[in-house]
Each structure stands twice: as structure tokens, then as C-alpha cells.
Amino acid sequence: xxxxxxxxxxxxxxxxxxxxxxxxxxxxxxxxxxxxxxxxxxxxxxxxxxxxxxxxxxxxxxxxxxxxxxxxxxxxxxxxxxxxxxxxxxxxxxxxxxxxxxxxxxxxxxxxxxxxxxxxxxxxxxxxxxxxxxxxxxxxxxxxxxxxxxxxxxxxxxxxxxxxxxxxxxxxxxxxxxxxxxxxxxxxxxxxxxxxxxxxxxxxxxxxxxxxxxxxxxxxxxxxxxxxxxxxxxxxxxxxxxxxxxxxxxxxxxxxxxxxxxxxxxxxxxxxxxxxxxxxxxxxxxxxxxxxxxxxxxxxxxxxxxxxxxxxxxxxxxxxxxxxxxxxxxxxxxxxxxxxxxxxxxxxxxxxxxxxxxxxxxxxxxxxxxxxxxxxxxxxxxxxxxxxxxxxxxxx
Amino acid sequence: xxxxxxxxxxxxxxxxxxxxxxxxxxxxxxxxxxxxxxxxxxxxxxxxxxxxxxxxxxxxxxxxxxxxxxxxxxxxxxxxxxxxxxxxxxxxxxxxxxxxxxxxxxxxxxxxxxxxxxxxxxxxxxxxxxxxxxxxxxxxxxxxxxxxxxxxxxxxxxxxxxxxxxxxxxxxxxxxxxxxxxxxxxxxxxxxxxxxxxxxxxxxxxxxxxxxxxxxxxxxxxxxxxxxxxxxxxxxxxxxxxxxxxxxxxx
Numbered sequence: 001x002x003x004x005x006x007x008x009x010x011x012x013x014x015x016x017x018x019x020x021x022x023x024x025x026x027x028x029x030x031x032x033x034x035x036x037x038x039x040x041x042x043x044x045x046x047x048x049x050x051x052x053x054x055x056x057x058x059x060x061x062x063x064x065x066x067x068x069x070x071x072x073x074x075x076x077x078x079x080x081x082x083x084x085x086x087x088x089x090x091x092x093x094x095x096x097x098x099x100x101x102x103x104x105x106x107x108x109x110x111x112x113x114x115x116x117x118x119x120x121x122x123x124x125x126x127x128x129x130x131x132x133x134x135x136x137x138x139x140x141x142x143x144x145x146x147x148x149x150x151x152x153x154x155x156x157x158x159x160x161x162x163x164x165x166x167x168x169x170x171x172x173x174x175x176x177x178x179x180x181x182x183x184x185x186x187x188x189x190x191x192x193x194x195x196x197x198x199x200x201x202x203x204x205x206x207x208x209x210x211x212x213x214x215x216x217x218x219x220x221x222x223x224x225x226x227x228x229x230x231x232x233x234x235x236x237x238x239x240x241x242x243x244x245x246x247x248x249x250x251x252x253x254x255x256x257x258x259x260x261x262x263x264x265x266x267x268x269x270x271x272x273x274x275x276x277x278x279x280x281x282x283x284x285x286x287x288x289x290x291x292x293x294x295x296x297x298x299x300x301x302x303x304x305x306x307x308x309x310x311x312x313x314x315x316x317x318x319x320x321x322x323x324x325x326x327x328x329x330x331x332x333x334x335x336x337x338x339x340x341x342x343x344x345x346x347x348x349x350x351x352x353x354x355x356x357x358x359x360x361x362x363x364x365x366x367x368x369x370x371x372x373x374x375x376x377x378x379x380x381x382x383x384x385x386x387x388x389x390x391x392x393x394x395x396x
Numbered sequence: 397x398x399x400x401x402x403x404x405x406x407x408x409x410x411x412x413x414x415x416x417x418x419x420x421x422x423x424x425x426x427x428x429x430x431x432x433x434x435x436x437x438x439x440x441x442x443x444x445x446x447x448x449x450x451x452x453x454x455x456x457x458x459x460x461x462x463x464x465x466x467x468x469x470x471x472x473x474x475x476x477x478x479x480x481x482x483x484x485x486x487x488x489x490x491x492x493x494x495x496x497x498x499x500x501x502x503x504x505x506x507x508x509x510x511x512x513x514x515x516x517x518x519x520x521x522x523x524x525x526x527x528x529x530x531x532x533x534x535x536x537x538x539x540x541x542x543x544x545x546x547x548x549x550x551x552x553x554x555x556x557x558x559x560x561x562x563x564x565x566x567x568x569x570x571x572x573x574x575x576x577x578x579x580x581x582x583x584x585x586x587x588x589x590x591x592x593x594x595x596x597x598x599x600x601x602x603x604x605x606x607x608x609x610x611x612x613x614x615x616x617x618x619x620x621x622x623x624x625x626x627x628x629x630x631x632x633x634x635x636x637x638x639x640x641x642x643x644x645x646x647x
Binding site for chain 1: 408449450451452471474475477479480481483484485486488489490494497498499501502503504546550556
């Protein structure tokens with residue numbers, strides 16, 4: 001790095017740190033946004049729970065006579081009023097009932113024959129009241145199943161007075177640490193990608209298109225600094241801003257789930273132990289750098305090309321959306337194919353997930369780092385070329 | 397010294413086709429001299445000066461600044477010039493001191509040299525009130541003073557001024573002209589573009605009247621005045637441009 005590049009880098013950083021919008025976005029926003037979002041979500045969830053508890057629902061029964069005592073079971077459930085129906089309504093969000101038990105005709109005969117019986121609980125997941133009604137009466141389905149089993153056993157000649165003493169159940173034995181690790185592996189690579197892109201946007205456009213818009217470009221171009229030195233200094237400042245943005249973003253997220261949830265009453269359920277060892281944190285940071293350089297160079301190149309701040313910000317938002325889209329592509333890739341590691345941004349997100357889940361594949365690692373580094377260098381060359389091209393620089 | 401020979405610049409416009417902004421102009425500007433480039437808006441002055449400052453690349457002809465070819469040795473040229481345009485601005489979020497440090501570093505000066513130079517120029521340019529104030533908070537006159545300080549900060553041999561008094565009030569404009577007079581006395585090579593004839597009469601030793609990218613008249617202020625002894629340079633300018641069919645917004 002030459003003294004001139006350092007001077008440009010330093011100047012751009014000073015400029016950025018004196019821009020209140022950027023300072024707020026990088027240093028304040030992450031520490032306000034995530035706690036605020038989590039608190040809001042917790043509040044909404046607890047409100048929904050409270051509302052669901054207070055809610056009175058009406059549950060219809062079609063074929064009530066087929067299972068003796070069914071109406072009484074339902075009536076015994078707090079806040080539920082059973083309603084006898086001839087047939088199930090087509091929709092539940094407009095009718096008199098919020099959920100419906102449908103018992104097929106001829107249950108007794110079917111049991112005697114040993115045929116299967118299908119009892120359904122109809123509800124609409126898209127309707128909050130219907131969903132709450134279904135949740136409240138769902139245990140009754142288990143009771144019906146046990147009752148039918150006893151009836152079937154008797155029909156088969158067995159001497160059964162009660163349901164068999166066995167049960168099959170699912171139990172999630174993952175700890176908070178396991179859940180935190182899963183959450184981290186899924187979300188952190190994606191968040192890093194989009195935070196790097198978001199952090200770079202404003203500075204990149206300001207440092208390049210801003211020179212045109214503020215009429216400072218000619219002065220800069222007439223100095224002894226070469227175009228390459230100017231671009232490298234600007235890209236360096238954009239890179240520093242984007243990485244700082246990503247680090248503060250992840251720190252804000254970590255603080256939210258590890259500290260804020262424990263400090264705020266009622267949010268303990270949301271607490272996750274997102275603990276990343278120093279070795280993995282360093283690896284994440286290092287693997288982020290080629291992508292950060294790549295995105296910074298792309299945004300600087302776009303800034304050189306754009307005629308106005310508005311145009312530059314529009315182009316930059318496309319890059320941001322593209323990054324978010326590629327980052328999202330890492331979701332649901334349980335065993336990613338080698339070819340996916342040739343796609344910039346996505347490859348870094350996938351590789352970082354391998355780091356977080358201790359499943360690093362060296363071929364994936366080399367491809368991701370190599371491809372991204374190569375593209376980063378290429379984009380820096382493109383940015384320098386654009387900054388050296390008077391047709392691009394002074395286009396109107 | 398600036399030597400310009402047959403300099404040309406053609407821009408390609410998708411709608412208009414080729415636009416010949418500068419059409420083979422030639423002149424020489426010697427040390428200790430202010431060379432005035434006089435012309436209307438759009439006559440080709442700014443394009444010429446941008447080429448001399450190596451911001452634009454000529455499409456024909458040659459030019460040397462301080463002995464270096466503007467295309468082949470553009471980096472050497474930029475080390476030796478100070479460029480100021482009335483339209484260019486400064487960085488609002490930097491203080492005066494930071495701005496001078498920035499441009500000093502871009503000129504290749506060390507931190508110690510920058511500090512010494514600020515000290516040396518403080519009295520001459522009344523920098524004390526500018527150094528620790530952000531540019532965005534300065535008045536137009538203060539900004540122009542800082543701009544000029546920036547131009548001379550790295551002590552360039554050649555200075556290029558493109559309508560530096562544009563938008564300034566009378567007092568501030570007079571300050572700029574006084575400074576250019578001082579620089580001329582120090583033996584700098586100065587090229588100065590303007591469309592204000594009284595300015596040209598006051599500070600220029602030699603002028604060229606440029607219209608549609610061509611030099612229509614060229615010579616010392618006296619020789620230009622001799623074309624119409626009873627009249628001013630402005631009268632001569634209007635006559636020259638009119639006879640070339642260049643008045644009434646006909647570009």
C-alpha cells in the first residue's frame with residue numbers, strides 16, 4: 001500500500017465516520033435493532049398466548065352419535081363449546097364453528113369388521129381463532145384413538161377395560177447449546193454476507209459517485225495519485241466499513257440472544273447459547289475477507305460507473321439484493337454439491353456453515369476461497385479501469 | 397512552461413455523433429507569465445485545461461507541461477501542477493487542516509513537510525481561522541481561500557486556473573486575482589481561463605480567444621487592444637467572436 005493509497009483510505013474513513021447515517025447504521029443500529037426485534041416478537045407471542053387462553057371457541061361435531069361421550073369430552077375442555085353438525089362447513093372463518101371433528105358413519109360396524117377408521121379434526125391454520133381451537137381440542141384426538149383401540153380390542157374378543165399402557169412419543173433432547181449451534185450455523189453465514197453488503201453500500205457510493213456529485217472529482221484526478229492508488233484507497237475504506245458493519249452486526253446478535261434475553265423478564269425462553277470458539281470466530285472472519293473485498297470492489301466499480309448518487313444507490317441496492325438472494329441459497333443445502341462453491345457469496349456462506357458444524361471439506365474450502373479471491377482481484381481491476389476511463393467517469 | 401501544439405479533443409455522443417470540443421489549438425505559456433484563455437461558455441476552455449491537467453486524454457496533437465508530455469508522462473505532469481476550477485468543491489466533512497494534509501499526502505509530501513508548509517502559508521492565506529473548521533461550515537470566501545491554498549500547497553511549477561472567480565463576490569474575486577499576481581511574480585507558469593474580460597486585462601500577459609474549439613486571436617494584451625485602439629479587450633473579443641459567427645447562442 002503506497003502512502004497515497006493510505007492517505008485516500010484514511011480520508012475516506014474520516015469522511016465515513018463523520019457521516020451520522022453510516023455511524024448509526026454500523027455502530028448503533030445492530031445494538032438496537034436485534035433486541036428491539038426480539039422484544040417485539042416475544043411481546044407478540046405472549047400476547048397471542050394470552051389471547052388464545054382467553055378465547056372462547058366453538059367446535060363442531062359431525063357424527064356425534066358414533067362415539068358415545070365425545071360431546072361431553074369436548075364440553076369438558078375449558079373455553080370450548082361443542083356444536084352438533086349434520087355435515088362439515090366448507091369454510092371455518094365465516095361460519096358458526098372454529099374447528100370440526102368429523103367422525104365417519106358406521107364406526108361400530110367397521111370396528112367389528114376390523115376396518116380402519118379415519119377421524120379428522122378440520123381447522124384453518126390461516127385463521128388464528130380456528131388454529132387456537134384446534135390446538136385446544138387436539139388432546140381429544142388422542143382420547144378418541146385410545147377409545148377406538150379399546151373398542152377394537154373388545155370386538156376382537158380381548159378383555160380390555162382401558163387403553164394399553166404403552167405410548168409412542170417424540171422428545172427433543174437438544175440442549176440450548178445444541179439449538180444455539182444449529183441456529184448459528186444456519187443464520188450467521190447468511191447474516192455475515194448481507195451485513196457485509198449492507199455495510200459497504202453507503203461508503204462505496206459516497207466515495208465514488210459522491211466525488212462526481214460533490215464536484216470534487218476533477219481536483220482529485222489532477223493530483224499526483226494514480227487512478228489505481230485512488231481506487232485501492234477507496235476500496236480499502238469500503239472494505240473496512242463493511243467488515244466493521246458485519247462484526248458489529250454479529251456482536252449485536254450475540255448480545256441479544258446471550259445477554260438481553262437473560263436480562264429482560266419473560267424472554268428466557270428465547271435465550272440461545274450461541275457460543276462460537278475463538279478459533280471458529282477467527283476462521284469466520286478470515287473467510288469473510290475475500291467476499292468482503294469482492295463486494296467492496298463490485299460496489300466501487302458500480303460507484304465509478306453511476307452518474308449520480310441516486311443512480312449509484314439504485315445499482316448498489318441491486319448488489320445488496322443479489323447478495324441476500326445468494327446468501328439465502330445457503331439455507332436448506334444439507335450436503336452442498338461441489339459446483340455450488342463456484343458461485344461467489346453463496347460459496348462463502350456454505351463454507352462458513354461447514355466451519356460452524358465441523359464438517360469442513362478441503363475441496364470446498366479451496367474452491368470457495370480461490371474463486372472469491374480471484375473474482376475480488378478481477379473486480380478491483382475492473383474498478384480501476386472504470387476509474388481510469390474518462391468516458392465512464394464523465395458520462396452524462 | 398506549457399507548450400501546446402495542434403491539441404484536439406473529440407467526444408463521441410450517441411445522439412449528436414462526434415463533438416469536436418477542441419480543434420487543433422496551439423500556444424505557449426512561459427514561466428512568470430499568465431496566459432489567458434478567453435472564451436464563452438462551451439468554447440472549449442475547460443476541455444483544454446482538463447487535458448493539460450491530464451484529467452482528459454487528447455484525441456490529437458501534443459502538449460507538454462513543465463517539460464513532460466501530458467499523455468506519456470501524465471504522472472510527472474500531475475506532480476508539477478496545481479489545478480483549480482471555479483466549479484470544483486472541497487470535502488465538507490474534513491477540516492481545513494485535514495484537507496491540506498490529504499492533498500499534501502497525495503502530492504507525496506511527508507507529515508513533517510505538510511506541517512511545515514501549513515506553518516509557512518498560515519499568515520499569507522490567513523489559515524488560522526480555517527484549519528480547525530469543517531469545510532461545510534465555511535463561507536464561500538473561506539472555501540475559495542482554502543481551495544487556493546490547496547493549489548499552491550505542494551509548490552507546483554505550473555498552475556491551471558479554470559474560471560476560479562466563478563460565483564465569488566467582488567472582494568473574494570479580487571483576492572484571487574491578487575494571489576495570481578503574486579504567483580506570477582514568483583515565476584510560476586500560469587494558465588487562466590475566463591469569460592470576464594476585465595479580469596483578463598488585469599492579470600494576463602498573453603491571451604488567446606477561443607471559440608468552438610479554435611483559437612481565433614492570439615497575442616499579448618497590448619496586441620489584442622491594438623486591433624481596435626479606442627476600445628477594450630471585451631470589444632475586441634465580441635468583434636472577433638461575432639465575425640466568426642459565434643454570437644446569439646448559435647452553438
